[in-house]
Amino acid sequence: MALKMAIIGFGKSANRYHLPYLKQRKNIEVKYIYNHRRHPERETAYQNMGIKFTTDLDEVLKDDEVQLITVCTPADTHFDFAKQVLESGKNVLVEKPFCKTVAETKQLLDLAKEKHLIAMPYQNRRFDSDYLTLKKVLDRGYVGEPLEIESHMDKYRPDDQVHTGDKINGTFYGLGIHMLDQMLALFGKPESVAYDIRAIQNSKSTLDDYYQMDLHYGKLKVTVKTNPLVADPYPRFILHGTTGSYLKYDIDQQENDLKQGIMPDADDFGQDTPDKFGHVKYHNKNGDWIEKQIPTVQGDYGRIYDTLYDSIVNGKAKLVSDEETLLDIEILERGIQQPSPSVVKF
Structure with missing residues (x-):
């Protein structure tokens, strides 16, 4: 079963730490990349892979095929984007740092539990x-x-x-x-x-x-x-x-x-x-x-996506537990x- 996902952001993080590894995962398909600015010269290679670029976030959030969205935007936007993703009924992986405060972190993790979804930070350096x-x-x-x-x-x-x-x-x-x-x-x-x-x-x-x-x-x-x-x-x-x-x-x-x-x-x-x-x-x-x-x-670093696939599709425990996420930020x-x-x- 292929897990369909999207990425919010198209900067260094998405291009260096996510997309090269996602290209190697046969069971994960990137359907969208949302960015508020278009960069046609950088998009062509990914468009040839079937990825759609959009400046309309609602298009991504309302697509029922998308189960997972990765947030790859500046740190001070993580909380707002992750909250929107969870409220739309989708699992979310958030680039580091997950949030600034324990209060924000707890709010996102509680929202994920309430909706039976996964919210997790991108701690890729566990695979250094x-x-x-x-x-x-x-x-x-x-x-x-x-x-x-x-x-x-x-x-x-x-x-x-x-x-x-x-x-x-x-x-x-x-x-x-x-x-x-x-x-x-x-x-x-x-x-x-x-x-x-x-x-x-x-x-x-x-x-x-x-x-x-x-x-x-x-x-x-x-x-x-x-x-x-x-x-x-x-x-x-x-x-x-x-x-x-x-x-x-x-x-x-x-x-x-x-x-x-x-x-x-x-x-x-x-x-x-x-x-x-x-x-x-x-x-x-x-x-x-x-x-x-x-x-x-x-x-x-792609192994973090392998663990997410197992968590979303097969119900396995998250790589980074809620307790660890809260302790990191605390x-x-x-x-x-x-x-x-x-x-x-x-």
């Missing part, structure tokens, strides 16, 4: 190759009991312009949501979170470009951090445990390939080269020190509610 490999290292127990994890997504991107606007448009909400969700999916609700959220490139900016969150789980501390002025980057993941350590440099390669025009159907799409494999050093049960490379697990929202640095207990 580097993250999947970290999970593998933890599951195999290489480092024993985990004591400390650092998750870095740093870059060197100087920008001295003044950036102002709603906090949902800052780096903390925009990228922090992914890094936070990865760790919450592994470890659940923390006991407390220490926040450091700032604009470090221009003191007049009201939108942050730097953040660090320290999530405390008893003996375990998890740090997620982004800094826009790191010329020589940290490892993507640093993991220390009772019996060893694991380090992984460089991020998932899917986005780099997509930027190069290499699509998900290519044999080597998104694959790490061996020099980028993670490295683990651990003490085994015989007391020997072992060092080895851990080949990177293959990532695939931790973000609490972080911007007081001057930084701050500590919040959960």
